[in-house]
Amino acid sequence: MPINKILVVDDSPTERLALNDVLTRNGYNVITAETGEEAIARSEADRPDLILMDVVMPGMNGYQATRTISRKDATRGIPIIMCTSKGQETDKIWGMRQGAQAYLVKPVDHEELLARIRAMG
Structure with a gap:
């Protein structure tokens, strides 16, 4: 499956902006989330082709969000x-x-990062 839409999950606005910039310059459609909880909701609602997940975030961390997303039937x-x-x-x-x-x-x-994304697509 080709990768087009990427969900970037990071509580740092600087990190989200940097990843958004490099991904959009390389032709990807980027959506973002700031928390683990938001990542789960966006993954269900927007059905991205790939998720880039930070770990250290307030509330639900990236490990917990990854576990939830990877085990839900829908995602x-x-x-x-x-x-x-x-x-x-x-x-x-x-x-x-x-x-x-x-x-x-x-x-x-x-x-x-771009090489990993291409290899997954």
Whole structure:
């Protein structure tokens, strides 16, 4: 399935803007969410082709949101790439166990991110 619409989930306006900029310049349609709860709602309502998920957010964290999205019938087919400052090996393992298909550590290398997105499409 080609990837066109990407949901960027991050509580940092700067991070959302940076990812939105690089993705839109590369032809992707971007929607955003600021919290884990909003990510779940947007994933159900907007059916993105891919989700870029931060981990450290107020309220529901990215691990919890990823687990919920990857286990709900309506959204389980949406691939998730975690983009987070949590870079320990245990963090990566935990993120993958929650349902993420890839795990990138901030600051995210934009070329690597784009290559991962293309590989998933």
